[in-house]
Amino acid sequence: MERPDIVKIKQRFGIIGNSAGLNRAIDIAVQVAPTDLSVLITGESGVGKEVFPQIIHQYSSRKHGSYIAVNCGAIPEGTIDSELFGHEKGSFTGAYESRKGYFEVAHGGTIFLDEVAELPLSTQVRLLRVLETGEFMRVGSSNVFKTNVRVIAATNVDVTAAIQHGKFREDLYYRLSSVPVEIPPVRKRKEDIPLLFRKFAVDFADRNRMPSISLTEDAMEVLVNYRWPGNIRQLKNIAEQISVIEEKRVITADVLRSYLPDYSETKLPAVFDTIDRQTFATEREILYKILFDMRSDMNDLKQYVHENINKMSSETEVHPAGTHVIPKFVHDVEPIIPEDKHTKKFDIARDTIDDIEDTHEIVEESLSLSDKEVELIRKALERHGGKRKYAANELGISERTLYRKIKEYDIE
Secondary structure (H helix, E strand, C coil): CCCHHHHHHHHHHCCCCCCHHHHHHHHHHHHHCCCCCCEEEECCCCCCCCHHHHHHHHCCCCCCCCEEEEEHHHCCCCCHHHHHHCECCCCCCCCCCCECCHHHHCCCCEEEEECHHHCCHHHHHHHHHHHHHCEEECECCCCEEECCCEEEEEECCCHHHHHHCCCCCHHHHHHHCCEEEECCCHHHCHHHHHHHHHHHHHHHHHHHCCCCCEECHHHHHHHHHCCCCCHHHHHHHHHHHHHHHCCCCEECHHHHHCCCCCCCCCCCCCCCCCCCHHHHHHHHHHHHHHHHHHHHHHHHHHHHHHHHHHHHHHCEEECCCCCCEEECHHHHCCCCCCCCCCCEEEECCCCCCCCCCCCCEEEECCCCHHHHHHHHHHHHHHHCCCCHHHHHHHHCCCHHHHHHHHHHHCCC
């Protein structure tokens, strides 16, 4: 059984619903109204938080004073201090005269700060001072002004998470939330959903002089079990859409579903391009250049092998025992050892040849793209005496990309 005063409040402020969570929020608002404590109203977007500051103001001793509602998220960061605390003439460009802020105008009344979590940190410091001492300074002034206002704030942001991320001051949170009031979302007020839908449908029909819509039992079940992420605002929007578009005044479940966004489907993440296209193009050019150089090296290697195979067929050295045939050019050709540090050494052991004790190293050149890239950058820098601008031009990349590559590969 509801208290008579809560029923009266609902009728006065147009609140629809009988859920326990809603009644509890109204009860707390009525109890805290006669005091001067700050109140923080929390709840998801669209639950109707803006009604509760009016309840608190009207049932307080300040009801004959000013009531000012400020949407903190709608005021640009550069002007929020001026709007809230006022400014002096000439304090910034466009300040042609002195102006009172909302805290000065609302002296003796109530100020409602909606979306308070959107305030910049510098403004949060100013607000904290007002809450603790009732003092503030206008922008561009050194004079201290006094004000006597009741502050009620609201937000749909998880304030504790905002505090952890450094976006909201913890001391301000405790100062604002002397009395917290939480408004439940529509999905936790299922018994109120049919009442709300019927209210919105009837009001819209009366304003536009048309018959009101109604729902079948199946459609009502769909309506009640839907999540309503937009809460009351979304519910009202759906009721008005159907009232305008549908010719039939009795709405079935299938028709209703066509107006409800399906939030149960898996939402694939959007591809976010974080790669700078110019950087990608220059790196691609380097890779192409490396690949061309590698192909040239492979062609030289093929030619070298082919020439020596022909030479081996014409010049061979036979061991006296007659058991091994050793190509003569192996003794004549000096081993080629590239400067690259990533090499593999293979020893050709000829233990069957008594008169030859030395071994020859055959060095395998690295085919790593990163190693080739380092080699090209070093050669270009050496050729131009360490001048990055000319080295970058020769490599076909920007100087910034070259600098980044030098840092990445730790090239001296």
